[in-house]
Amino acid sequence: MKLWDKGIATDQKIENFTVGNDRELDLVLARYDVLASIAHAKMLAKTGLLKEQEATDIVLVLEDILQYCNSKSFTIDTDFEDVHSKIEFMLIEKLGATGKKIHMARSRNDQVLVAVHLYLKTEIGELKNLITELFELLLVLAEKYQDVLLPGYTHMQIAMPSSFGLWFSAYAESLIDDIIVLNAALQVVDQNPLGSAAGYGSSFPIDRMHTTQSLKFSTLKYNVVAAQMSRGKSEKTAAFAMSSIAATLSKMATDACLYLCQNFDFIRLPGHLTTGSSIMPHKKNPDLFELIRGKCNKIQSLPYELTLLTNNLPSGYHREFQLLKEGLFPAVENLKSCLEMTCYALQNIEVNTSILKDSKYKHLFTVDTLNELVTRGIPFRDAYKIVAEQIEKGTYTAPEAISHTHEGSINNLCLDEIRQKMQAVL
Known part of the structure; x- marks a missing residue:
């Protein structure tokens, strides 16, 4: 038929x-x-x-x-x-x-339009729930390991002291940005296009506000041509929001792959969460995080795929819109899966609590030493040269303790404030 x-x-x-x-x-x-x-x-x-x-x-x-x-x-x-x-x-x-x-009084055009809008509304809600679950877990881990230091890197070189409290809560707060972008996408899709028919309305005396209320849309897409033009735009807007989440997960997965490497040895996964090699019996590979990274990198390409499908189309319906589903629907499922698996893995993560005992991290606290000299009245540039000379001569000694007290630093993570910020955007 x-x-x-x-x-x-x-x-x-x-x-x-x-x-x-x-x-x-x-x-x-x-x-x-x-x-x-x-x-x-x-x-x-x-x-x-x-x-x-x-x-x-x-x-x-x-x-x-x-x-x-x-x-x-x-x-x-x-x-x-x-x-x-x-x-x-x-x-x-x-x-x-x-x-x-x-x-x-309807067309397949506005049938698929309204179905896609309803689908995206539902899926955005599910993504927000999964993000919230991951967010809460990250804050729990940040609090649990807030006193465990690890090296921070710039240019992939040892730089300054960080902590697992900072690392976990950094990704938690980044997820707030992703929720903000998701909220923007929700506003775009939460408009009822039904009644636009083939894109130019209907001569039947229909009541479009009635279907708007029945389907629990926040508002009506009033102009029927604008409603038709939301095909492609809605999917692309949602894809950009998904891309934002995927970027956060991909970066965290990359960190995890590095930290699990024996050369770093910052974290460990139980053996049953790793995979092996067909010829190397000692291998415990972080395939989980590598696939999260790969899937999320694919998702980050989705907005551009949808853009290329739609960017030179005039107003009105075109059959290319059918192809939007091919990229969008699997990407939604993959992103939900990546959020679920990130949570699953982090629940079982093991943190190395004695990372900084390794001698290669002896210069990690040079900035703290420099700043201490400055607080004694030595000009910054002079203090910089003093510490640099100690490093060159091999006489530098790291401080026994550090104190970073400003908001969002090692000793003042502001976890409650981060949680309140998330509650506000939710």
Whole structure:
């Protein structure tokens, strides 16, 4: 069944090429298409375009279909072009002529638009929940290991003292930025495009505010052309937000891979969370973090993939929009998986509490020594030369203790303030 079938058979090669893997991808949108159809049917009844009994019958069947979709057993057979035609066929199969009325005052264009918007709203909410879980774990680890020092690096050279408290809470606070970007994406997708039809509205006296409220959108995308133009823009905006999260996870995964290396030996993973080599029996590889890094780097390319698909298209619908789903849907699942696995790994992480006993870190505290001389009244440049000379002569001795008291430093992590900042953006 094709919603546009006029009795003219399509060449099989053309059909295979134009449908592509849409049936598989549309399974993601099935429940959202049903929810939008329920709202649409109720609106048609309110405006008198459907009789009350017709709308009631349609809604009851759609609610059954929704349960079917939620059960994960819903399929789209090759007889159908997409999810929209499958659901409409199921309505007609149950209700006959009444089922044929559901497509009144809408198009597949605004059907897929509203389904994608509803999907992205849901997935953004799930991403925020997963980020919050990781954020809380990072703060717990920061507090637990706040007194364990580790070397900080610049140019991949030993630089200044850091701590696990700083490291864990740095990524926690970075996740706040990612939530802010996600919130911006949510504002973009939380606008109802239903009723824009093929992109130029409808001559039917529909009530678009009714479906906006039914589907719990914050607002309506008023201009019907603007609603159609949100196809591609919504996906791209969400992809940029996902890219921000992926960048945070990728950087942390890279740190973890370095810190797990025997040359660093800052952290360890239990053996059951590592993988081995086919010929080297001693290997315990951090494949988990390497794949998180790789998957997240792929996700960071997604906004540019979607940009290249859409950046030279004029207003109105174009079939290229179908290809947006190919990159977006798997990326969402991969990002959720990366967040879950980062949490899973960090719950089992083992921290080396005696890193700085290694003699190669003896110059880690030179800046602290320099600053101490300055507090005694020695000009900074003179103090710098004094410490540099000690290093060259091999007479430098590191201080026994350090005190970094300003906000966000080793001895003043401001974990409560970071938590409050997250609560504010959530």
